[in-house]
Amino acid sequence: MKMIREHHLRDLHWLPLPPGSFHGCLLLALCIGTALCACGADDHGLALTPPMGWNSWNRFRLNISDAVVRKQAGAMVKSGMKAAGYEYVVIDGGWEGYHDAQGLFRPNKLKFPDMKELCDYIHSLGLKVGIHTTPGPVTCSGREGSYGYEEEDARTFARWGIDLVKYDWCSGETAYKPTEITAAYEKMHQALLRAGRPILYSLCEYGLDDVWKWGASVGGHMWRTTDDISDEYWNVTYIGFEQNGLEKYAGPGHWNDPDMLEIGNGGMTDEEYRTQMSLWCILAAPLFAGNDLENMNAATLGILTNPEVISIDQDPAGIQGHRVWQEGPREVWMKPLKDGSKAVGLFNRLEYPLMITVNWRELGLRAPGTVRDLWARKDLGTFTTGFTGSVAAHGVVLINVK
Ligand code: GLA
Secondary structure (H helix, E strand, C coil), X not given: CHHHHHHHHHHHCCCCCCCCCHHHHHHHHHXXXXXXXXXXXXXXXXXXXXXXXXXXXXXXXXXXXXXXXXXXXXXXXXXXXXXXXXXXEEECCXXXXXXXXXXXXXXXXXXXXXXXXXXXXXXXXXXXXXXXXXXXXXXXXXXXXXCCCHHHHHHHHHHHCCXXXXXXXXXXXXXXXXXXXXXXXXXXXXXXXHHCCCCEEEEECCCHHHHHHCHHHHCCCEEECCCCCCXXXXXHHHHHHCCCCCHHHCECCEEEECCCCCCCCCCCCHHHHHHHHHHHHHCCCCEEECCCHHHCCHHHHHXXXXXXXXXXXXXXXXCCCEEEEEECCEEEEEEECCCCCEEEEEEECCCCCEEEEEEHHHHCCCCCEEEEECCCCEEEEEECCEEEEEECCCCEEEEEEC
């Protein structure tokens, strides 16, 4: 992006502007403004749709190593996850060693003997690599963080070939005042820019200080809006349904992140996992699988890779959906899509099946709507005033309405 911006500015030298001319100044201001807006804030054109990948934390916690990450990366390709759009392999907490006398961040060498080689391997599979660190002196697990080493660490990550940095507040409050959170994130943003490699910047500070209001201004391509997710229906729905109202802060290049997927980790039914996937796609959330990709069953793979469901999340208009109707445990959410159609989720939060109706007027539609069931991948017909679906316990019916 920086390059494009410089090109724009260089081109301006050729504009025949009479010195001091009001119109000339106006034109110059307009051109610079357009160049800056079109480029976004140093976003490198990354994350134009919500980022997709796999992250080690939900399933493996600190039990990660070069071997584990290689196997998961390989499984991402073999299973069809890569073909479905999953791209980043994120090494979360647990890789860290220490900063050496030169200030270089060394991985735990028993677990990650050669980080550059691991990155090369992941790149050779056509995938990208992410890594976790923290603005504070120690990570949430008490390992070394990046405080005081931001410049060195950004350069080290770039040298290894890292494509995504998850910057996780953790012990941030021991190093920064409560008013300095933004500054702490801007510091690493600047360091990453200086390191010169396009790196997706993933902010993780659990929504402190309404991060959605300033995350993009410090170069964030995504920012966690909540505390950590867990593999339980109550937690996933608490987090997911709480996202309503944040939709105005998301868009191409910068996304609200309600945390990673728990699909396939064993704590929920497949119906409940379909609920997480559906809700995350309506929310235009980043999709980071958090399960063991080497050992997943067909149902899990099916939930993670249904192309019609993923295309809701990845719709190029990049509009985050919102709740359009709720009555007790029945919720109707809607995401407008680029082709003018709408993705609609009928969610049942009760432990037994319910009928749920969406009336077209709630979607702002006046004409009859043609409905397709996205999980079943089946056309259901044309309906005059609305659609009623039978929704399983803790389940969802996800439809496209044209
Ligand atoms: C925090 C983050 C998690 C994970 C862990 C690692 O809790 O929110 O997503 O990165 O740290 O320690």
